[in-house]
Amino acid sequence: MSDRRPGHDQPDSRGRTGLHRTGLDLSGNPDVRVRDVEVTSDGWHVLRRTTFDYRGRDGEWTTQARETYDRGNGATVLLYDPIGRTLLLTRQFRFPAYVNGHSDGMLIESAAGLLDGDSPEDAIRREAAEELGVGIGELTHLFDLYMSPGSVTERVHFYAAPYVPADVAGGGGVEEEGEEIEPVVIGYDEALQLVADGRIVDGKTVILLQWAALTLFG
Missing domain, CATH: 3.90.79.10 (Nucleoside Triphosphate Pyrophosphohydrolase)
Structure with missing residues (x-):
């Protein structure tokens, strides 16, 4: 389902789109599977809440969520x-x-x-x-x-x-x-x-x- 909010499928005030897709294509760590990315604040910088599955050292998978603040490098x-x-x-x-x-x-x-x-x-x-x-x-x-x-x-x-x-x-x-x-x-x-x-x-x-x-x- 398409989310038509600015910064997602429509350009925001800084011309950005796809803010809700960052991290979905990560594949470098086989013990991490990104499930969902939610943009919780998209002002000048971007705050995301990402839900992912993580496999621990015991081999068990757990579902976790983290907030990340993206202000660029x-x-x-x-x-x-x-x-x-x-x-x-x-x-x-x-x-x-x-x-x-x-x-x-x-x-x-x-x-x-x-x-x-x-x-x-x-x-x-x-x-x-x-x-x-x-x-x-x-x-x-x-x-x-x-x-x-x-x-x-x-x-x-x-x-x-x-x-x-x-x-x-x-x-x-x-x-x-x-x-x-x-x-x-x-x-x-x-x-x-x-x-x-x-x-x-x-x-x-x-x-x-x-x-x-x-x-x-x-």
């Missing part, structure tokens, strides 16, 4: 000055952190953003220019990580790249999207201390700083 970059041993980060208000116990919601983070149809490399170059006013030259790909695999589908592509402080100009984010992003230059040693004392609490940024401790400034 993203990319992030650690911008570093190898001569001055500094990092170029962002500072911005994050309401989800604020409403969940962060004192003022102002988080120090690495530059990042959703791919929005671009390749990961193009996306992070775009975000670095928009947020920090930096044109990235050589990019080093580090790894791709699922940041919250229990409920969020997003896979984040991690990069590192050198920057020259004198070349930083502009930035601040995209005003039409409500972004107000402050570029922050922090010494590498200070950044590690900010992690230790709880002033840097963004997961992707902590991961990048740990990579830097092992690889970059060790």
